Amino acid sequence: MRIFNRQGKWRFRSSIITTAVISTLLVPATLLITADPASAAVESYYCDSYSGYPIMVNDNGNGSDGDYTVSRLTISGVGHTTIHTLNLPSNASINATGISPIDNKAYGIVGGVTNSPLLARFDNDEVEYVAEVSNAATQGTFDAHGDYLYSDTSGGNTTGLYRVERPDLLTGYTSSSNSSISNQQSPTNLISASIGGNVPDWAAIRADLGSGVANYVVGIRNSSPAKVVVIKYADTATTSGSSVSILTPDSTLPTRPFRNAYYFEGRLLFLEKKGNLWEVETDSASDINISSGTVNVTSLGDGSNIQDGDGMNCFDSPGFT
Structure with missing residues (x-):
């Protein structure tokens, strides 16, 4: 299978995910439409400089100073190298980070500031607030459409799946108290289970997991035993056609929280709190088997401990719908 990456090189990988992406998202370059970003202050720093690595955004462990250490993750050997310190206001926090495939800019949900929780756009120098959201989520990501997805936590359990459509089109404001920040505090829940x-x-x-090409989010539930959760959701604001599948892995996963999740270069990668990196396999249709309730996983090695935070990476799909 041939996959065209951002560097203009053909990459070969047999994958149920990339097969689906190629079949539904690859279109002539002249048909790809990329909207101008709403604000020019925050730049695509991480994709310009570190597109070849998954990125870690983790609390520096120094209390309430608002500083987060941004690092690049090395998959082979499982290590990380600091890129810079993200400076937020004192007592502020950031989580649920992701990089938009449309503007290649980083986003995350910021708490501990006026009007929080707020979806913010950021780079190594600037932070802009783009939307008021319903909760201070720890789970956040972008899908192939350029929509930002996040969940809620209630009683220690993850609940719901919510969407901010195309945040690259939202105006960013340097002050969290600006009254013009988009109010998206009442989103539609995309799942019912x-x-x-x-x-x-x-x-x-975006993959064909046995019932045609569809949108999914994948995560690891740190129950005992740990399970892989696969959520199917619709393109529109409805629960119609959605499903939640709880899959049993073929190897025993750690029960500690898998804080950093990545879909990176056609691979589903998950980094847990003690630094163990695992992959949910995607090489064949049987790797993520919804009908049988099973999933194949592989340990990629152990790294050092990480603090509270999240993971993000540049999107390398060949096109977007």
Whole structure:
């Protein structure tokens, strides 16, 4: 299978995900429409400089100073190298981070500031607030359409799946108290079934998992035993056609929180709190088997401990719907 990446090179990978992406998203370059970003202050720093790595955004462990350490994750050998410190206001926090496939800019939900929780756009120098959201989520990601997805937590359990459509089109404001920030505090829940536990982060894919090409988010529920959760959701604001599948892995997963989730270069990767990196396999149709309730996983190695935070990466699909 041939996949055209951002560097203009053909990459070969046999994958149920990339097969679906190619069949539904690959269109002539002249037909791809990329909207101008609403604000020019925040730049596509991470994709310009670190597109070849998954990115970690983690609390620096120094209390309430609002500083987060942004690092690049090395998959082989499982290590990380600091890129810079993200400076937020004192007592502020950021989580549910992701990078838009439309403007290649980083976003995350910021708490601890006026009018929070707020979806913010950020780089190594600037932070802009773009939308008021319903909750201070820990789980956030972008899908192939450029929509931002996040969940809620109630009683220790992850609940719901919500969408901010195309945040790249929203105006960013440097002050969290600006009255013009888009109010998106009453989103439609995209799922109706229970997740039944805590999923600390999601990775979004568009794939054929046995019932035709559809939108999914995948995460690891840190129950005992740990399970892989696969949520199917619609393109529109409805629960119609949605489903929640709880899959049993073929190897025992750690029960600690998998805080960082990535769909990176056609691979589903999950980094847990103690630094163990795992992959949910996607090489064949049987790897994520909804009908049998099973999933194949592989340990990629152990790294060092991480603090509270999240993961994000540049999207490398060949096109977007």
